[in-house]
Amino acid sequence: MVQTQDFIPSSYSQTSDSGQFTWSAPSNIALVKYWGKKANQIPANPSVSFTLSHCKTITTLAFEKKQNDGNFSFDLLFEGKPKEDFKPKIQKFLERVEPYLPFLKDYHFTIDTQNTFPHSSGIASSASGMAALAVNFMSLERLLNPEMTEEYFCQKASFLARLGSGSACRSVKGKVVVWGAHANTETSSDLFGVEFPKDIHPNFNNYQDTILLVDKGEKQVSSTVGHDLMHDHPFAEKRFAQAHQNLDKISEVLHNGNLEEFVKIVESEALTLHAMMMTSMPYFILMKPNTLEIINKIWKFRSETKIPVCFTLDAGANVHVLYPEQTKEQVLAFIESELAMHCQNNQYIVDQMGFGAELIAH
Structure with missing residues (x-):
């Protein structure tokens, strides 16, 4: 069974001075709802969701090596313009995920994000936004650790996304995603979302x-x-x-x-x-x-x-x-x-x- 400490890296074999990635991550809609949570964004009950296709966040993460002065350093842009009121949420996210991404204070990040749906539409963008940020950070970690498996990449991205917004862990992979330990769903976990393990009936195609x-x-x-x-x-x-x-x-x-x-x-x-x-x-x-x-x-x-x-x-x-x-x-x-x-x-x-x-x- 995967434990929290499995996501703490021991060391990295490579270095990277600068670069950038762009990922999209979709919103999702829960069919069985999660409502109520324990410490560290652990769900009080399991949930299952459909991943959506068009409602998504597109995020570019640019990174540049800096002197580690013990602080996080990032600029946040929404649709290309500085967005100061989003910054506290990102700061909190970085603080939560730092034990699992120990390189965060070695870089200055420029995070440029946009949604394919109207910002004030009443559609929660925290799930798609945090998932998009998590997969970007995992792409940087994969540069530093090229041996990383695809399974580990997706599990850890979902794990990190959860620390930003619980339901974000259901926006990383899969058409149908289960999040939360559930006796009859193999591999299910409170720590990350997993793809629905059974074949899905053609009635649910598209x-x-x-x-x-x-x-x-x-x-x-x-x-x-x-x-x-x-x-x-x-x-x-x-x-x-x-x-x-x-x-x-x-x-x-x-x-x-x-x-x-x-x-x-x-x-x-x-x-x-x-x-x-x-x-x-x-x-x-x-x-x-x-x-x-x-x-x-x-x-x-x-x-x-x-x-x-x-x-x-x-x-x-x-x-x-x-x-x-x-x-x-x-x-x-x-x-x-x-x-x-x-x-x-x-x-x-x-x-x-x-x-x-x-x-x-x-």
């Missing part, structure tokens, strides 16, 4: 996710605060047990292709996530009236057409509409005529299942 941008504003309660409220939550233990059971169920479904069962588990998980928010102390609601309008219309459409379209939600008001590729034409027509009116400025993003982080340039 599975579609259209993201309805209901509310693009800042959430009134951050996910970090929400996770913390699970510590004294009256229903926490039952919820954690339910997540383990639902991961068992959805593993079967992803393998056998039962879309009716998929719809039930995914929607139940989304509503349970928000039920946890509504029953914490202090309690809060992140859904908006338009979120509920959309959910009701999806239920009506599914009942009338028998098309296995369903919704899921992140910790926010936006709605992810999930459906098989062969129903795309009918579902998009339905979204355009019935659901877009409930989005801010009629905005939605058409996406589908993707494959994880990709090296663009080096």
Whole structure:
């Protein structure tokens, strides 16, 4: 079993004075949700997610050798312009990962990052952003240690990404990713995400996710605060047990292709996530009236057409509409005529299942 100390390097065989890498890393959407965490970004329950294809962060990491003065040195650009308000988050990330990347203070970094989706769209960019940064740092470590295996590269990138944003560990590799120790998922770990170990049924090939941008504003309660409220939550233990059971169920479904069962588990998980928010102390609601309008219309459409379209939600008001590729034409027509009116400025993003982080340039 892989332990935290396995990611602490002993020494490096090579040196590098300067260079740069560019990676993209996608967003992901959890089917079985993680809500609640322990120390060091360890999840209180396992989760499983679809990796997305179009919603991603593209990050260039340029590095130049400097005198190690005991400090981190970096410039942060967002879409080519300095972005000071992002810097504290990156500083915190570097502090957390330094034991595993001991070369960080030997370099000055220029981190230039951009998203393929609108910045204020209400889509969490922390998962894709931290995953993109993690794979860039791993590319530099691979320069210093060329013997590194591909498996180690991906595991450690996921491990590092998790220390920046929990769900970021699900954005490194794979179409479907499991994160969190789970008795019936081989190789699963609290430390990093792993590719779903079974064959995935053809029903899920290029599975579609259209993201309805209901509310693009800042959430009134951050996910970090929400996770913390699970510590004294009256229903926490039952919820954690339910997540383990639902991961068992959805593993079967992803393998056998039962879309009716998929719809039930995914929607139940989304509503349970928000039920946890509504029953914490202090309690809060992140859904908006338009979120509920959309959910009701999806239920009506599914009942009338028998098309296995369903919704899921992140910790926010936006709605992810999930459906098989062969129903795309009918579902998009339905979204355009019935659901877009409930989005801010009629905005939605058409996406589908993707494959994880990709090296663009080096």
